[in-house]
Amino acid sequence: MSTKLKIRTSMKNITISITTVLLIIPIVILVGVKLLNDRKYNLISFIIAFLACIPFLARFENRRPQPREILCISVMSALSVAGRLIFVMLPGFKPVTAITAITGIAFGPEAGFLTGALSAIVSNIYYGQGPWTPFQMLSWGILGFIAGVLAKFNLMENKVVLTLYGIFSGILFSLMMDIWFVLSIDGLFTWKRYYIAIIGAIPFTIVYCVSNVVFLLLLSKPIGEKLERIKLKYGLMQD
Numbered sequence: 001m002s003t004k005l006k007i008r009t010s011m012k013n014i015t016i017s018i019t020t021v022l023l024i025i026p027i028v029i030l031v032g033v034k035l036l037n038d039r040k041y042n043l044i045s046f047i048i049a050f051l052a053c054i055p056f057l058a059r060f061e062n063r064r065p066q067p068r069e070i071l072c073i074s075v076m077s078a079l080s081v082a083g084r085l086i087f088v089m090l091p092g093f094k095p096v097t098a099i100t101a102i103t104g105i106a107f108g109p110e111a112g113f114l115t116g117a118l119s120a121i122v123s124n125i126y127y128g129q130g131p132w133t134p135f136q137m138l139s140w141g142i143l144g145f146i147a148g149v150l151a152k153f154n155l156m157e158n159k160v161v162l163t164l165y166g167i168f169s170g171i172l173f174s175l176m177m178d179i180w181f182v183l184s185i186d187g188l189f190t191w192k193r194y195y196i197a198i199i200g201a202i203p204f205t206i207v208y209c210v211s212n213v214v215f216l217l218l219l220s221k222p223i224g225e226k227l228e229r230i231k232l233k234y235g236l237m238q239d
Helices: 003-034 041-058 067-086 096-107 109-127 132-152 159-186 191-200 202-234
Strands: none
Touching: 003 041, 003 109, 003 132, 041 109, 041 132, 067 096, 067 109, 067 202, 096 109, 096 132, 096 159, 096 202, 109 132, 132 159, 159 191, 159 202, 191 202
């Protein structure tokens, strides 16, 4: 493949990913909140799960993804779900963001988004599905996507950067879920309610940040190294 064609293909995939993650999925969630009054959240969740696959599959425009590649995403999602269940007694202290980010770092932003989205919908089979599920899918998915983008610039190899990302991801997750909290009241969003929700969630946000930092520092190297070995051995996730 020529350099120009590679660049053109890469830009096309980036456009598909960003459009899906930052435009189409939020619109689907908004439709669920406004037009369906959050009563069809299962339908919205499955639509988001389907849409989350699009950026991942778009990476393999010139070939089909190998079963091993899909299996890796499934395993990482399962680890994320298991981690959330293991720490069920500690609200907010979960390894979901860390495992989602590690997947994005190793396999790319699209894989990170897919892992985050699947982690939310699958783990909520145990925790309970609800109108919050689509927001969790989007929130964790975006965190995995951002980690993957940062990794492309070799910014996620430093412990200081990992720590800053852990804090950032905890704050962002809280801010995004606060949007759902405000909309869940009566379907209307006001900045006054949002500010109150942010202030009220500060203790939980701190827990999110600490949790992310702890799990990232503990898991990024051992899991990341294993994923890299698998990636190199089997030639996985090659665009």
